[in-house]
Amino acid sequence: MKVLIVGGGGREHALAWKIRKSPHVSWLGCAPGNGGTRSLAEPVDVDPTDVDAVARYARDNDVTLTVIGPEAPLAEGIADAFDPERNFLFGPSKRAAQIESSKRFSKDLMQSAGIPTAQYRAFTDLAEAQAYVQRRRGPMVVKASGLAAGKGVYVCESREEASAALGDMMGEKIFGEAGNEVIVEEYLEGPEVSLLAITDGNEFMMLPPSQDHKRVGEGDKGPNTGGMGAYTPAPVMDDVLLERCGNEIIAPTLQALRENGTPYKGVLYAGLILTDDGPKVLEYNCRFGDPETQVVLPLLSVDLVDLMLMSAAGKIGSMQQQLNLTPSNWKRISRTGYAATVVLASKGYPGPYAKGQEITNLPKERDDLVVFHAGTKWEDGRLLTSGGRVLNVTAIGGTLNKALETAYEAADQIQFEGKFMRRDIGWRALNG
Numbered sequence: 001m002k003v004l005i006v007g008g009g010g011r012e013h014a015l016a017w018k019i020r021k022s023p024h025v026s027w028l029g030c031a032p033g034n035g036g037t038r039s040l041a042e043p044v045d046v047d048p049t050d051v052d053a054v055a056r057y058a059r060d061n062d063v064t065l066t067v068i069g070p071e072a073p074l075a076e077g078i079a080d081a082f083d084p085e086r087n088f089l090f091g092p093s094k095r096a097a098q099i100e101s102s103k104r105f106s107k108d109l110m111q112s113a114g115i116p117t118a119q120y121r122a123f124t125d126l127a128e129a130q131a132y133v134q135r136r137r138g139p140m141v142v143k144a145s146g147l148a149a150g151k152g153v154y155v156c157e158s159r160e161e162a163s164a165a166l167g168d169m170m171g172e173k174i175f176g177e178a179g180n181e182v183i184v185e186e187y188l189e190g191p192e193v194s195l196l197a198i199t200d201g202n203e204f205m206m207l208p209p210s211q212d213h214k215r216v217g218e219g220d221k222g223p224n225t226g227g228m229g230a231y232t233p234a235p236v237m238d239d240v241l242l243e244r245c246g247n248e249i250i251a252p253t254l255q256a257l258r259e260n261g262t263p264y265k266g267v268l269y270a271g272l273i274l275t276d277d278g279p280k281v282l283e284y285n286c287r288f289g290d291p292e293t294q295v296v297l298p299l300l301s302v303d304l305v306d307l308m309l310m311s312a313a314g315k316i317g318s319m320q321q322q323l324n325l326t327p328s329n330w331k332r333i334s335r336t337g338y339a340a341t342v343v344l345a346s347k348g349y350p351g352p353y354a355k356g357q358e359i360t361n362l363p364k365e366r367d368d369l370v371v372f373h374a375g376t377k378w379e380d381g382r383l384l385t386s387g388g389r390v391l392n393v394t395a396i397g398g399t400l401n402k403a404l405e406t407a408y409e410a411a412d413q414i415q416f417e418g419k420f421m422r423r424d425i426g427w428r429a430l431n432g
């Protein structure tokens, strides 16, 4: 069958790498892909944000399964542009994708379904929002309700900071329309875990819990980035807690989405924080995490295309029956051991950085090592940097230490001008 991946980051390279291993796949395309997907997938020249053009491409080229990497095409309604009788699409409808594209939608859904999350108020009026933060004490979190490319969350230590954040979002409109509505919420403390669940809207199957490293600096300091590294499984999420998250968070979220008339298919990403009062949802995403996908997929021992087709066709439940699985049984669909990924970034990221630097000394893929490309491109036979996050050096090992050792050894060997990385990926698990 023909499979098309939409997107061009490290997550999409990891998806292409895993999907290529499926015996069902005779042709794989990636729109637009990157320097790394080129050896696995044909570059497809369709604008990933033009949802009708992608749907037309799938229809005209008999693409059986289209997999959407980033949130923007889902929020634009790419799933609704597909005819499910002809071409499968892995991902939620526009209305269900609001779980990510509107924080107001997701907070209201959680509140009405009793899903644990930070207490909040939503505002469309700047003066009202300002008056509200002046009445509050201590740290609080200000969030643009719409999509802001991962930058729309300000953790504020004081009223003054919160007030400035509101001014940026609602007054200056630094995130455009995404800041027309804001959420002001309670500040929560605890380790964060990313939980990915593949679902057909009714039943779901969890993938191993992972942990991202969002800040640019060691010890989780400095500005937020798209993610500087990840590892899985995160030991902080033991089997008992995972089952609890499935029962108290994922299952009721899917139920609430069904009852709301917005049934959800695809992968549901729950960003959780493990507080002293139990796990709470910080946010949902309507897609695979980046860089979490780069560690979760190398451990997956089942055919990802099968899982995606079951999701699209509403058959996750029958797969679970056949294999005698429960939703939290991820160990039965993953190999044992750990995976870790270290992001090599361009100096200056997440601020301005240089592009076009030549990348050399890339290690060959091995059973325990694979380098997923993010911001790379080929030009005149040379591999060049083309983004802030350049490569995801990913390793697996029997222990987390071993996986990290392998990843860092390869990361040190790779060269390009301005390369930098965090040296402490996995620190929470190693110190824990």
Ligand code: AMP
Pocket (backbone or CB within 6 Å): 118, 141, 150, 153, 155, 185, 186, 187, 188, 189, 192, 214, 271, 282, 283
């Ligand atoms: P989000 O995009 O909603 O995941 O937020 C980005 C990051 O901001 C999260 O990964 C957390 O580190 C932090 N954050 C978001 N909401 C809260 C909260 N209510 N309390 C503390 N930290 C938060």
Ligand code: GLY
Pocket (backbone or CB within 6 Å): 150, 212, 226, 227, 285, 288, 289, 290, 291, 292
């Ligand atoms: N790793 C964070 C995200 O994908 O949103």
